[in-house]
Amino acid sequence: MEYMSLIMFAVVCLVLLCGYPVAFSLAGTALAFAGIGAMAGVFDHSFLLATPSRLYGLMNNQTLLAVPLFVFMGCMLQKSKIAENLLESMAMLFRNVPGGLGISVAIVGMLLAASTGIVGATVVTMGLISLPTMLKSRYSKAVATGTICATGTLGQIIPPSIALVLLGDVLSSSYQQAQRDMGIFNPDTVSVGDLFVGALIPGLVLVLLYIIYLFVLALVKPDLMPAGEKLSKQEMHSRELSLLKDLTPPLALIIAVLGSILSGIATPTEAAGVGAFGAIILATYKRQISVSVLRDVCQQTTRVTCMVFMILIGATVFSLVFRAYGGDELIKEIFTSMPGGVFMAVLVVMLVIFLLGFILDFIEITFVVVPIVGPVLLAMGVDPIWLGIMIGLNLQTSFLTPPFGFSLFYLRGVAPSHVKTTDIYIGVAPFIVIQVLMLCLLAAWPSLATWLPEVVYGP
Template identity: 75%
Template sequence: MEFLPLIMFAVACMVLLLGYPVAFSLAGTALIFAAGGIATGVFDSAFLLATPNRLYGLITNQTLIAVPLFVFMGCMLQRSKLAENLLESMAELFKGSKGGLGVSVAIVGMLLAASTGIVGATVVTMGLISLPSMLKRGYAPSIATGTICATGTLGQIIPPSIALVLLGDVLSSAYQQAQRDMGIFSPDTVSVGDLFVGAIIPGLCLVGLYILYIVIMAKFRPDLIPPEEEKNDNSSRVALSLFHDLTPPLLLIVVVLGSILTGIATPTEAAGVGAFGAILLAASRKKLTLEVVRDVCRTTTRVTCMVFLILIGASIFSLVFRGYGGDELIQSIFEGMPGGVFTATLVVMIVIFLLGFILDFIEITFVVVPIVAPALLAMGLDPVWFGIMIALNLQTSFLTPPFGFSLFYLRGVAPSSIATSDIYKGVMPFIMIQLLMLGLLAAWPQLATWLPDTIYN
């Protein structure tokens, strides 16, 4: 009976692999195990009685209100054709430089990730816009597809990211639980703003490594990235066009993130400002039609319902998991590992990486993180560093063949002339870059913690 929580977790994963909806798989598995435990007298039904209070807490959670607002902002910006014009202007700016179009794709992908925060939307949008242009200019299919997949996953780490919003809420609860388990009653917690600030330096470093790889390949492998055309002489026209296309989205990003970093607004309030700004931007581009508003609202409702249904199912699952003593079991396993917190963290990162093949970041955030985070945080891990490591880890698993979600997103919009093997081959160097960034962050946690400590302390 001691390992019953782990058996329940394994059963839930098996049910998910059978293709059943995530929310119902989690809640259904938990309720079946709870019913069996009540019938045999090994489970206290009082844990299930806490479900209404837990759900009421979700409904009244101010942080989670940011989720539909950021989703609405991203969908509206996507429909405003932001990326198309920006990519054209950026490509003109870098025309004549080695790997100019590839660098443009990386930068636009970063800006689009910061604007939308949704990996699938970014990969599909960049695939439809930039893949034909890159192939037309002679880029090898592997380089073109790898660049698009990698930059599309930046939505996991570049704030304002939906993944960081959800991670911030879960880690906040886990941090408070870890403190209570240690007998510490402190109002200190970890906020979404902390994760946003902590993700800025690792995110920019990752983009810089992407660009460095593209430039090096353009210099030493002209067969994969051919030389660009002559530089456009009309630099003033290009600069004006770039200013016109770049200023509105960049201003919106600065306002949203700046208001959070300076403490003027909470992430939820900043998300509201971002959603309103996206409406104004779409209106300025004459894209704000009734059909667009209807489609954006439908998409936002669909995504939000999915997130909160999974959250409800995960809440029931975590209650039953704790009722069976799963949190104490996990903590005892971690503390008994040779190497202490290092080994425990490494094992958790490997498990999250592998689960990233079959589960979306939402399921991992709501199911796995609440199980392992309290024990690891009680062992002394910094919650901001831990959150950024998880986000980077999930971003890497999204790229890894054969099950990476980003690969399937691009495969769905890529022409049939692009072989799936080309996509797999193209992402391998970027996976190495991701692992390098994970290693750098593990070796120097200050990459994630320095900026939050500087701003908030």
């Protein structure tokens, strides 16, 4: 009855395309197939009896506690309007550089991604702040929107990323399951800190490729990215001081969060608490804190956290029913018998995740797809840190790709009416090529993701 698991997966995708809530679609479809299987006498209900223990394990999972804390940190920083002042100062400083405004947007987007870790919030914030400025500076609509969408999705891979937190937890469980399936009892797991450290070099290389593209484009086609007026030495000095003042607070917070993880002083969950508290201090320093702001941030954090955990509950029920029908064994058999070995198996998984990224958010893919394919790939010898970074970059590419990319919809919602959807599609095309190039570089040199964790934590 293994084919029932594949039918169930296809039905879930159809239900989601109909617009039903993800959490209830996952759980409802799984329970419906469990009922059908029970009536036909081909379903082992003992798998569903494991649901309470699985949910209790989620309640005691310290890693997942980082989710609401990082969400709170991102929402509070968004309210403190740090990005607005930072973008203005950096744009003036890079005014004389070809493509200076676009490069400033890329750098600020990177810092905002490292501060919030939420793709939607970063794209919307950058769209509201930088798009009017870029259009006013006579930038091409395609270049402006493409730059904002691309830098906004950096929150998917630049730590501290919510996606990496969830991927780290799921890959840890997948790694342990793969070890058990091979008869190995190894207490070591994949931590969120491993993924944070592993994502640093690929994330920074990706930002560097963005900046190089924008700089070259400004040199080749200056009419698409006009340079600003030159500043006097006195004005330049004033802008440097302003930039230092605006850059220091968020940079200090990023260093406090990531530095505490890299040095081993704090776990990612504890670092998330430091980040949340630091965000409150920054908002107070900027005089943006109030009872209403705090209430809005808490409500937004609660909504996002509830959504994440409801999806996690639905995905838990789905995965149990999927395993009850022997879906995990079927996937393992398909991958191991596939010509091309590990390379082809990873390629197929990446293509599937890329396509699913059009209709599913990273949360659903992390909780539904990764637990199915993760143990099989890890049992085949794939490095878990490398796999996690590849999945994160892959989802980031999917979020940029027309016509269903999530970041395109986020920007479309805040862009003025005279900016056409086709402008956004044309603008993101070069950045999609850069993303694919980064995936190829990471596939060719896995050490881009694995070298730094080995240096920090040891082999």
